[in-house]
Amino acid sequence: MRKIPVDKVREGMTLARPVYGYDGNVLLNTGMMMKMSYINKLKELDIFELYIDDEISRDIIITDVISDETRFEARLSIKNAMESIRFGNTLDLKPIRNSVGKMIDELLQVKDAVVCLQDIKSKDQYTFFHSVNVCVLSVITGISMNYDQEKLKELAMGAMLHDIGKVSTPRHVLNKPGPLTNEEYSVIKEHAKAGYETLKKSRMLSTYTSYIALTHHERVDGTGYPLGLKGNDIHDFTKIVTIADVYDAMTSDRVYKKRCHISEAVEYLVGMGYHQFDYDMVRRFIEHVTIYPPGTCVNLNTGEKAIVVDVNKKYPNRPIVRIVADRDGQPVKQPAEVDLTRNNNILINEILDDI
Numbered sequence: 001m002r003k004i005p006v007d008k009v010r011e012g013m014t015l016a017r018p019v020y021g022y023d024g025n026v027l028l029n030t031g032m033m034m035k036m037s038y039i040n041k042l043k044e045l046d047i048f049e050l051y052i053d054d055e056i057s058r059d060i061i062i063t064d065v066i067s068d069e070t071r072f073e074a075r076l077s078i079k080n081a082m083e084s085i086r087f088g089n090t091l092d093l094k095p096i097r098n099s100v101g102k103m104i105d106e107l108l109q110v111k112d113a114v115v116c117l118q119d120i121k122s123k124d125q126y127t128f129f130h131s132v133n134v135c136v137l138s139v140i141t142g143i144s145m146n147y148d149q150e151k152l153k154e155l156a157m158g159a160m161l162h163d164i165g166k167v168s169t170p171r172h173v174l175n176k177p178g179p180l181t182n183e184e185y186s187v188i189k190e191h192a193k194a195g196y197e198t199l200k201k202s203r204m205l206s207t208y209t210s211y212i213a214l215t216h217h218e219r220v221d222g223t224g225y226p227l228g229l230k231g232n233d234i235h236d237f238t239k240i241v242t243i244a245d246v247y248d249a250m251t252s253d254r255v256y257k258k259r260c261h262i263s264e265a266v267e268y269l270v271g272m273g274y275h276q277f278d279y280d281m282v283r284r285f286i287e288h289v290t291i292y293p294p295g296t297c298v299n300l301n302t303g304e305k306a307i308v309v310d311v312n313k314k315y316p317n318r319p320i321v322r323i324v325a326d327r328d329g330q331p332v333k334q335p336a337e338v339d340l341t342r343n344n345n346i347l348i349n350e351i352l353d354d355i
């Protein structure tokens with residue numbers, strides 16, 4: 001399987017992963033053959049990418065670190081929680097707590113979890129999908145810090161609920177396609193305090209969990225908000241969630257900006273690791289994300305085009321690739337696989353949308 005832009009999808013291609021609608025239900029399921037009407041519908045829903053199976057990618061497997069069922073349940077639990085707050089109902093944390101428990105159990109089973117799969121989400125689904133991603137990435141980092149179950153649960157609940165205050169942010173500000181005015185930015189910033197106020201009312205949550213919602217935009221160098229905390233005044237839980245939050249936001253398409261590639265997000269985090277983020281946490285975090293996930297199409301320095309078939313966990317820049325087009329762009333009859341850890345003279349020059 002590989003991920004391609006919807007613009008490059010042709011009729012008859014086979015869908016390799018489900019596409020979810022706003023309500024969390026499956027819109028198109030794995031194995032469906034694409035039709036022009038589906039492609040147009042997806043564009044209408046602001047879904048710009050799909051996982052497909054085709055000749056060059058059919059045997060490439062991309063596994064998620066948690067099961068589809070758990071991810072689906074977790075998204076639904078956060079969506080329902082946000083909706084119940086929006087309608088003035090009390091926050092029922094039980095479903096979130098249950099799905100967080102399942103996520104932790106599943107992630108503890110994976111040895112050296114590496115996140116390879118990227119979400120396909122529309123702008124309306126952003127907050128739910130994002131909350132689950134931030135939770136998964138935070139728990140993986142927490143596991144690398146040898147946190148026990150109790151600590152992992154507190155961290156995971158805080159990660160899932162970090163943006164809950166966005167319920168009170170007006171949608172036209174949240175989904176504004178252009179740059180924000182100073183006033184609009186101040187409105188957005190209020191979500192941190194709003195989330196904290198909502199969560200601290202719940203006796204079912206630890207202080208640390210609501211504290212994550214309050215402080216997830218603080219930065220180690222004191223440039224964050226709302227409190228302008230610095231260095232070790234920021235709790236480790238917040239430092240972890242902050243990194244996961246920035247990484248997932250940077251690598252997601254938003255209404256106002258196109259996502260950047262994983263390598264750029266990793267570079268940014270490392271570059272900012274001495275200023276805005278905790279360097280040790282960044283180092284731990286980046287060990288668990290794949291720069292070139294399987295299915296990524298690349299240009300090599302030899303002029304050939306290739307597709308990533310597998311990851312070398314120790315050397316994230318040196319995956320195993322399959323050469324599928326020669327330097328003239330012609331398809332290769334018998335594609336050869338090359339392990340870049342064993343061929344130091346072959347380099348990845350750029351990432352391609354498609355081949």
Ligand SMILES: [Fe+2]
Binds near residue numbers: 162163191216217
């Ligand atoms: Fe936020």
